[in-house]
Amino acid sequence: MGTSVEGIIAPRPVAATPSAVEPNLAAAAPALPLRAGHVVERIVDGDLVLYDQNRQQVHVLNATAAFVWQLCEGGHDAGEMAAALAEHFPRSREPIESDVREILSDFSARGLLTT
Amino acid sequence: MEWRPLPGPERPDTVDVNLLSFSARVTSNSPRILRGLLSLYPTATPASGGMPSVSALRLGIVKAGAEGRCDAYRLYRSGRQIDACSTALRAIAGLEYLIDTAAIVSLGRYVLVHAGAVAAGTGGIVLPAASGAGKSTLVAALCLSGFRYLSDELAVLDGETDTVHPFAKAICLKSGGWRVMNAAFDLPAVPFALTRCNGRSARFLEAPAVSAPRHPVRVRYVLLPTRQAGRPATLAPTSRAGALAELARHSLNLPRHRHVGLEILARLVEGAACYTLTYDDVRAATAAVTALVGS
Secondary structure, eight states: OOOOSTTTEEEEEOSSSOOSSOOOTTOOOOSSOBBOTTEEEEEETTEEEEEETTTTEEEEEOHHHHHHHHTOBSSOOHHHHHHHHHHHSTTOOSOHHHHHHHHHHHHHHTTOBOO | OOOOOOOOOOOOSEEEEEETTEEEEEEESOHHHHHHHHHHOTTOEEOOSSOOSSOSEEEEEEEOSOTTSTTSEEEEETTEEEEEESSHHHHHHHHHHHHHHHHHHHTTTSEEEEEEEEEETTEEEEEEOOTTSSHHHHHHHHHHTTOEEEESSEEEEETTTTEEEOOOOOEEEOHHHHHHHHHHSOOOSSOEEEEOTTSOEEEEEOOSSBOOTTOOEEEEEEEEEEEOTTOOOEEEEOOHHHHHHHHHHTBSSHHHHHHHHHHHHHHHHHTSEEEEEEESOHHHHHHHHHHHHHO
């Protein structure tokens, strides 16, 4: 299961003019990540789609990112998410925690988490 | 199937332009201006008297001097002069801009997507793509292969019925698209041509068969077209989520509809088969789409 930053989520700017706020991929995620209220979720044919109503962007998450997203309830840190991920995807490559941190950092940079 | 000739040289004083529920009435003392409008908007009609049921826009254009003079054509909106142009073609381009802009605003209750759209039987095909990606060329080729025309640039999506409505302007081919189509099909030698308000020149062709204005169709296919030199025409299944993201990306008014708009687009892709269409030759692309729909 690939979890590199490339391919985790595919950003799709909705507005004709791209968002003025470019993602900062080095952004630190909150210690206990929580999904932002302005992000709408929709499962389409098994894929999780996020719609950021503030930035007007649509994101399609892969399976790993979708799993992490569901754990962003404000009660789990990256280590706990990595453990849950390893249990759910037992044959994932190591190191899984750094991958989770990358995903969370990406979520945060794209404004998908509550800060 | 052949292209129909452009409208004849009538001399109406007034033309009603109807695009779905939007209607504009244009009055002019210049037959050339009104003929130009009839060429741009195949569903426009010379006015038969009285106001249209819903007229969002009332425009007038007065030829007040010789062609080439800076104020040869004076443009009025609701009786007030708003612009002056030196040539009839510039005046028509100005009218087109005003009409299209007002139409898009008035159709705000629909989710509007920058996309080509055609119909076959009771099903529709939506082709979202960026400007310049070849939508109009592909739509023109599909229409010459028997598909009914809905639009070459705007898919009007109705969330109440999960359908796409016709937005039937004449097909607008930029210079590249014109070369492609002229090489592949027997087109009229002198189509209506215009330099639009964005500075780009365009030729306009009336589609052979326009879908009935009051008969929207269910979307059966979402095709994501990409033209690449040397590539054979290939249709490949793609995820509905990816197709949804492309529709959202090319939407003109999703911010207005927010999560409701996303739901409309999601339902649309859930009811459709979604493919990428990679091609170089427009005839081969048309054959691939025809085979898909017929299969």
